[in-house]
Amino acid sequence: MTGRTIDCWLTDMDGVLVHEGQAIPGAPEFIAALRREGRPFLVLTNNSIFTGRDLAARLARSGIDVPEESIWTSAMATATFLADQVPGGSAYAIGEAGLTTALHEAGYTLTDTGPDYVVLGETRTYSFEAITRAVRLVRDGARFIATNPDTTGPSAEGPLPATGAVAAMITAATGRQPYYVGKPNPMMFRSALNRIxxxxxxxxxxxxxxxxxxxxxxxxGLETFLVLTGSTAAHEVDRHPFRPSHVVDSIADLIERV
Known part of the structure; x- marks a missing residue:
């Protein structure tokens, strides 16, 4: 134990709170404890498809009551970053409502003609025409941003190509690497800290x-808790050159920490 006082919490969603649409045991109680104690918190996700309202509704169906304003997606972090870089700018966006809504709310204009940025998010309907347009805009000088580097996403039938995989196509055609705003870029965490x-x-x-x-x-600079209910098994921790502050079986073990 580090002995640090924890006043605020950030938590991932998939693998921590939910798994395949089902609440992980202890997750509803943990969120309820945060709300009861008045602890500032955000649920973070690299998923840029859905709006905060969409994700709050999905969590509610799993029995986890998270307010819309307590959700922070890579699309929101990306829109915040762009609004800081070029206030009132323009973007050609490849993505779904989560991304386009966040850009609109940040004061951005969406256009396919001479944008400041090409912004790539996740979508289940990647269009060759849209990717071609993105390639040409980046080659013409638009700056290239992507919401997150995840190369695959889950589906009932198996993995799907995700943002990082499509970004690799655009990079191969343009020679330009994107700037990724979502995890593991700590930029997403810093914007989350500012939010609360x-x-x-x-x-x-x-x-x-x-x-x-x-x-x-x-x-x-955060205290970190790794839970073993998602992508990482206990024996895999030592394969990395860094360690979390704590390893716990699940979020249920953290309810008393609130």
Missing amino acids: DAHSEATAMIGDRMDTDVVAGIEA
């Missing part, structure tokens, strides 16, 4: 992946 007016010294991150949640939490 939290300080890194008194905030913890709960995640199930060493290569995204834990490493980004460490780089952002």
Whole structure:
């Protein structure tokens, strides 16, 4: 134990709170405890397909009551980053409502003519025409941003190509690497901290992946908790050159920490 006081919490969603649409035991109680104690918190996800309202509804169907304003997606973090970089700018966006809504709310204009940025998010209907347009815009000078580097996403039939895989196509055609805003970039965590007016010294991150949640939490200066209900098994922790502050079986073990 580090002895740090934890006033604010960030937590990943898939593998920590839910698995395949079902609440992980202890997750509803953990979120309820945060709300009861008035602890500032955000649920973080690299998923850029859905809006905060969509994700709150999905969690509610799993029995986890998370307010819309307590969800922070890679699309929201990307829109916040762009609004800081070029306020009132323009973007050609490949993505779904989660991304386009976040860009609109950040004051961005969506256009396919001379945009400041090409912004790539996740979608289940990648269009060759849209990717071709993105390639030409990047070659013409638009800056290339992607919401997250995940190369595959889950589906009932098996893995699907995701943002990182499509970004690789655009990079191969243009020679331009994107700037990824989502995990493992600690930028996403810093924007989350700003969102809830939290300080890194008194905030913890709960995640199930060493290569995204834990490493980004460490780089952002947070106390980190790895849960073993998702992508990482206990014997895999020592394969990494960094360690979480704590390894616990599940989020149920953290209810008393609130």
